[in-house]
Amino acid sequence: MSGQTNGGGTHRPRSVAVVGPYGSGKSTVFEALMAAAGAPIRRSDPRSRRMGTEVRLGHCHFLGDSWSILDCPGSVEFAFEQSAALGAVDVAIVVCEPQPAKAILVGPLLRQLDARKIPHLIFVNKIETLEGRVQDTLEALQGFSQVPLALRQVPIRENGHVTGYVDVVSERAYRYRKGQPSEVISLPAEVKAREQEVRGVLLEKLADHNDVLLEKLIEDVAPTSAEIYGQLRADLASDAVVEVLLGAAETDNGIQRLWKTLRHDAPQPEETAARLGIGAGAEPVLQVFKSVYAGHTGKLSFARLLRGTVKDGQSLGGQRLGGIYRYPGAEPVKVAQAEAGDVVALGRLDGIATGTTIGAAALPFPVPAAPVYALAIATGDRNDDVKLSGALQRAMEEDLSLSVSQDANLGQTVLHGQGEMHLSAAVERLGKGAGVKVTTLPPKVAYRETIRKAVHQNGRLKRQTGGHGQFADVKIDIAPRARGEGFLFVDKIVGGVVPRNFIPAVGEAAEEATRKGPLGNPVVDVSVTLVDGSFHAVDSSDMAFKTATGMAMREGLALAEPILLEPVDRVVVVVPSDFTPRAQRLLTGRRGQILGFAEAPDAPGWDEMEALVPQAELHDFIIELRSQTMGLGTYRRRFDHLAESRAASGRG
Numbered sequence: 053m054s055g056q057t058n059g060g061g062t063h064r065p066r067s068v069a070v071v072g073p074y075g076s077g078k079s080t081v082f083e084a085l086m087a088a089a090g091a092p093i094r095r096s097d098p099r100s101r102r103m104g105t106e107v108r109l110g111h112c113h114f115l116g117d118s119w120s121i122l123d124c125p126g127s128v129e130f131a132f133e134q135s136a137a138l139g140a141v142d143v144a145i146v147v148c149e150p151q152p153a154k155a156i157l158v159g160p161l162l163r164q165l166d167a168r169k170i171p172h173l174i175f176v177n178k179i180e181t182l183e184g185r186v187q188d189t190l191e192a193l194q195g196f197s198q199v200p201l202a203l204r205q206v207p208i209r210e211n212g213h214v215t216g217y218v219d220v221v222s223e224r225a226y227r228y229r230k231g232q233p234s235e236v237i238s239l240p241a242e243v244k245a246r247e248q249e250v251r252g253v254l255l256e257k258l259a260d261h262n263d264v265l266l267e268k269l270i271e272d273v274a275p276t277s278a279e280i281y282g283q284l285r286a287d288l289a290s291d292a293v294v295e296v297l298l299g300a301a302e303t304d305n306g307i308q309r310l311w312k313t314l315r316h317d318a319p320q321p322e323e324t325a326a327r328l329g330i331g332a333g334a335e336p337v338l339q340v341f342k343s344v345y346a347g348h349t350g351k352l353s354f355a356r357l358l359r360g361t362v363k364d365g366q367s368l369g370g371q372r373l374g375g376i377y378r379y380p381g382a383e384p385v386k387v388a389q390a391e392a393g394d395v396v397a398l399g400r401l402d403g404i405a406t407g408t409t410i411g412a413a414a415l416p417f418p419v420p421a422a423p424v425y426a427l428a429i430a431t432g433d434r435n436d437d438v439k440l441s442g443a444l445q446r447a448m449e450e451d452l453s454l455s456v457s458q459d460a461n462l463g464q465t466v467l468h469g470q471g472e473m474h475l476s477a478a479v480e481r482l483g484k485g486a487g488v489k490v491t492t493l494p495p496k497v498a499y500r501e502t503i504r505k506a507v508h509q510n511g512r513l514k515r516q517t518g519g520h521g522q523f524a525d526v527k528i529d530i531a532p533r534a535r536g537e538g539f540l541f542v543d544k545i546v547g548g549v550v551p552r553n554f555i556p557a558v559g560e561a562a563e564e565a566t567r568k569g570p571l572g573n574p575v576v577d578v579s580v581t582l583v584d585g586s587f588h589a590v591d592s593s594d595m596a597f598k599t600a601t602g603m604a605m606r607e608g609l610a611l612a613e614p615i616l617l618e619p620v621d622r623v624v625v626v627v628p629s630d631f632t633p634r635a636q637r638l639l640t641g642r643r644g645q646i647l648g649f650a651e652a653p654d655a656p657g658w659d660e661m662e663a664l665v666p667q668a669e670l671h672d673f674i675i676e677l678r679s680q681t682m683g684l685g686t687y688r689r690r691f692d693h694l695a696e697s698r699a700a701s702g703r704g
């Protein structure tokens with residue numbers, strides 16, 4: 053530990069992420085924190101607040117300390133943006149709403165914070181909407197946190213509304229004032245008992261990691277404030293206790309308390325560096341957690357500096373740094389240098405990918421979740437195709453949770469990501485940044501076809517044009533093979549009725565003919581056996597045998613009872629167990645065959661359900677799954693097998 057404690061503005065620059073479910077008030081908290089620190093930030097109109105799709109960085113000073121604040125998107129579709137940002141901070145503020153039923157929405161985030169050992173506290177926002185007891189909120193939240201939660205404040209109510217709080221460490225009471233710091237009031241008699249109770253619980257939790265405190269509690273000796281504050285700080289840093297604060301960001305209530313807690317309790321950057329395994333040294337160490345192509349400034353790499361100092365123009369990771377930017381307001385401001393603890397945007401670090409660590413062994417970086425939604429994209433104008441491929445490349449550099457696949461067979465380019473909003477934001481950026489207008493469509497499913505019946509087919513080419521003609525004659529058996537066995541060509545020619553040298557051409561043509569069968573799809577799992585044929589000493593050629601074979605294949609496949617095969621995926625759906633029956637219904641409603649379900653191994657209270665589901669049913673599966681599971685359900689998939697489709701022919 054740094055030995056530095058609270059005191060006059062002498063802390064190192066620190067960094068905090070504001071995280072939590074969509075709509076809990078993160079952006080409002082961000083703006084309230086910035087405004088309380090005197091940053092020239094415009095408070096956005098609550099009605100015009102848009103869903104965040106990207107991390108927003110702000111810089112400010114609070115009581116002389118420098119802070120970087122990262123307002124993270126809360127939507128599960130932009131979860132990677134949030135996970136990446138969490139690696140760049142000393143502490144996270146988890147913003148949530150007071151309704152106990154909404155606590156579940158914070159579950160995945162708390163699990164991630166605990167797993168990554170990222171120090172965090174909880175800010176229960178919109179506290180004026182609390183109707184029940186704050187204890188119920190706390191208990192509901194505790195159900196989703198491995199680490200014990202400790203309430204730091206007790207609400208004061210007047211006429212049933214929360215109008216202030218008692219801080220159970222300082223034992224001071226405050227009344228909220230709109231848009232201003234709360235005023236100190238005398239502790240109302242009716243909350244005294246409750247305050248004592250909550251304080252007792254807090255002290256007990258702190259005593260779990262502090263023998264001096266424990267002894268004092270046992271002997272009924274009042275601990276000093278310094279002891280309590282010191283242990284709170286230590287427990288936050290080691291993710292041993294999570295403080296729970298209350299407030300209403302929209303009216304700035306609880307924001308000063310939040311600031312002071314951050315100032316006092318947030319770990320110093322060198323503690324964070326130590327947590328990440330970075331030793332002392334002079335060489336700068338930084339990690340890029342976000343990359344943006346920002347028009348005139350070119351590429352900007354958002355990075356956390358964990359050690360050392362970085363100066364504009366210096367060489368970093370083999371590149372010459374072209375600009376260091378901070379965000380005191382909405383617009384970036386160029387600065388000459390950044391120091392350990394800062395989060396800044398770095399210009400022109402071309403070739404340095406998101407997630408890269410410079411100056412030390414690679415720090416851990418989150419892996420994006422597998423895609424759950426896809427859209428085929430196309431340019432209106434073929435001339436834009438080259439621009440599109442460049443734009444897609446940049447889009448994937450900017451957003452690691454976005455991927456692109458090409459399917460030559462279906463003639464489509466497919467964008468893969470986390471949902472409708474995620475992909476529409478990506479498409480919008482393609483339009484804005486690269487000037488490429490693209491249209492989107494549900495991706496086509498890669499149907500296949502095969503045959504049910506074996507046929508014997510003759511193919512004969514005999515043409516006389518001018519000089520020498522063309523002649524070839526083949527007799528082939530086309531037969532179905534077992535599913536998954538693929539294509540097979542067999543040569544059964546005896547006595548040279550088709551000369552050796554033409555036989556490879558027959559095999560190639562037979563295989564080529566399977567690229568598009570009578571139903572319009574690639575043909576799989578058939579064997580073609582060349583059993584007989586004839587040739588002409590002058591007029592036969594590879595070309596002629598290919599043509600004859602192609603004719604035989606076309607006619608033969610059509611007569612062999614072609615059937616459509618549809619791809620079926622093995623799907624694993626992951627939902628909180630309360631939603632398991634719903635997810636089951638959803639799967640069976642989509643022709644899913646449920647194979648079984650079990651408790652999720654790494655998420656207590658969640659179930660994993662395995663099923664076989666036709667790909668054609670999965671396009672918008674995530675949308676319905678989320679709408680049925682408070683946005684919490686997710687799934688992963690991989691191709692399993694091809695199955696005979698009930699649809700008689702053709703693709704839909």
Ligand SMILES: Nc1nc2c(ncn2[C@@H]2O[C@H](COP(=O)(O)OP(=O)(O)O)[C@@H](O)[C@H]2O)c(=O)[nH]1
Nearest residue numbers: 074075076077078079080098101178300301302
């Ligand atoms: N009642 C109430 N509403 C709030 C408070 N803070 C934010 N909101 C509202 O909650 C909604 C979501 O806020 P926003 O900050 O955009 O949430 P985010 O998605 O977490 O960034 C907006 O309509 C805000 O006006 C609060 O303290 N009380």
Ligand SMILES: [Mg+2]
Nearest residue numbers: 078079103104
């Ligand atoms: Mg927001």
